[in-house]
Amino acid sequence: MVKLKNSPRYIAFNLLREIFSHHKYSNKVLTDFFQNNSDISNRDKTLVFQIVYGTIKNKILLEYFCKQFINPTKTKLQYQILLWMSLYQLYFLDRVPSYAIVNEAVNIVKTVDQKVGGFINGVLKQVIKKYPDQLVFTGIEAREKLLLENSMPAQLFDFFAKQYGVERAEKIAVDSHQTPKISLRVNTLKISVAEFIKKYEQYQLTTSAISPNALIAKMPVINSELLAAGLIYLQDEMSMKIVEVLDPQPNEIILDMCSAPGGKTTYLSQLMNNTGRIDAYDINQKRLDTVAINSERLGCHNIELHCLNASEIISNIQYDKILCDVPCSGFGVMKRKPEIKYQPWGSEQLTNLVEIQKKLLNKAYQLLKPGGILVYSTCTFNRYENDDQIKEFLHANPDLILLEEKQVFGDENNTDGFYYSKIQKQMTT
Numbered sequence: 001m002v003k004l005k006n007s008p009r010y011i012a013f014n015l016l017r018e019i020f021s022h023h024k025y026s027n028k029v030l031t032d033f034f035q036n037n038s039d040i041s042n043r044d045k046t047l048v049f050q051i052v053y054g055t056i057k058n059k060i061l062l063e064y065f066c067k068q069f070i071n072p073t074k075t076k077l078q079y080q081i082l083l084w085m086s087l088y089q090l091y092f093l094d095r096v097p098s099y100a101i102v103n104e105a106v107n108i109v110k111t112v113d114q115k116v117g118g119f120i121n122g123v124l125k126q127v128i129k130k131y132p133d134q135l136v137f138t139g140i141e142a143r144e145k146l147l148l149e150n151s152m153p154a155q156l157f158d159f160f161a162k163q164y165g166v167e168r169a170e171k172i173a174v175d176s177h178q179t180p181k182i183s184l185r186v187n188t189l190k191i192s193v194a195e196f197i198k199k200y201e202q203y204q205l206t207t208s209a210i211s212p213n214a215l216i217a218k219m220p221v222i223n224s225e226l227l228a229a230g231l232i233y234l235q236d237e238m239s240m241k242i243v244e245v246l247d248p249q250p251n252e253i254i255l256d257m258c259s260a261p262g263g264k265t266t267y268l269s270q271l272m273n274n275t276g277r278i279d280a281y282d283i284n285q286k287r288l289d290t291v292a293i294n295s296e297r298l299g300c301h302n303i304e305l306h307c308l309n310a311s312e313i314i315s316n317i318q319y320d321k322i323l324c325d326v327p328c329s330g331f332g333v334m335k336r337k338p339e340i341k342y343q344p345w346g347s348e349q350l351t352n353l354v355e356i357q358k359k360l361l362n363k364a365y366q367l368l369k370p371g372g373i374l375v376y377s378t379c380t381f382n383r384y385e386n387d388d389q390i391k392e393f394l395h396a397n398p399d400l401i402l403l404e405e406k407q408v409f410g411d412e413n414n415t416d417g418f419y420y421s422k423i424q425k426q427m428t429t
């Protein structure tokens, strides 16, 4: 039993249960787990990561094939999860023979309930008999195939199609299933981009067409010494672009209303060359601690942290510039966090987010000096959170001018999807 508890599949099963039962984010669950279990070998870590991430990424497809053999309404979620992850290993990973996958699934389920071993064994053997080599679709239409292949819930697809058209929704679905690039920001507080490229060519780096300080790596940098030394921050190119749109200058006083985990805050600091001051707020203390850790690692010394609901800031400061990078539905980062697709998105959840964003925007308006610049951004595709939100904001505050607005879709440059608008408060006459 001790052996089983250390097995990557048993670990993956438990992490997947946690993610699916409590709507948690896989990157957070995986990071926390590995931080608390540093004795796991790199090889086992990779397998756990592959099974967890691959099962989530392909959940709708795996569920579709499992349903041919079980009645999901009568099968507990945890047994379905075990079947999904077993099918993922059988048809997407080629390292392990099928009998080993079946045996281990049976042993895993026995730790939950001895009596269910036969059921899991039977289902998996039927699946292998029907699909000896690969999972094949029969008799389904193009739309259903697209949704299954990209594990896109039909309701979410229709939501995108209603707002942006069917063609765009199809691109969103396909992009949501791609593998994101390894994009990193060179911390020019410590090293220049040119020097970095020369010194670390083993990561097979290429420059970015989107940001001068971004590089794309072919080799993984996740466990590298570069992170520990604060030479890089793992950041999507579009996330960097948003900071560049705000265009922070040395010695300015800048407000960052929703700063955690600190990707944009520390980039602001970098572009200001550690001068001036950034007031960085976040409502969540644990997440704000991460901003502190990242700032320390990157050598950013012009950041003051405040744990508070930023829509309730009481201050006389009139900021030169404000970044309002609000909490949002996050549909632009589905290829990094595929579980976003399966959250129970209803009008209530989305309306709540829109209300929070509106309050943050209203506070930003109060705290922006005349002539000052505000950048509002989300990492999502949803007009209510994006262009409609800003239209209403501008309508309510006629002294604001829209300087720039953009909805970026992830397929355009294999980046995360983002929306931003750059707004200026007119000088009083």
Ligand SMILES: C[S@@+](CC[C@H](N)C(=O)[O-])C[C@H]1O[C@@H](n2cnc3c(N)ncnc32)[C@H](O)[C@@H]1O
Pocket (backbone or CB within 6 Å): 239, 257, 258, 259, 260, 261, 262, 263, 264, 265, 281, 282, 283, 284, 287, 308, 309, 310, 311, 325, 326, 327, 328, 356
């Ligand atoms: C999109 S994330 C920010 C990402 C960050 N700007 C970056 O680039 O690393 C949104 C953040 O807003 C925080 N948040 C949510 N509601 C808030 C509020 N009312 N006031 C301040 N922060 C809030 C969340 O805790 C979360 O960390």
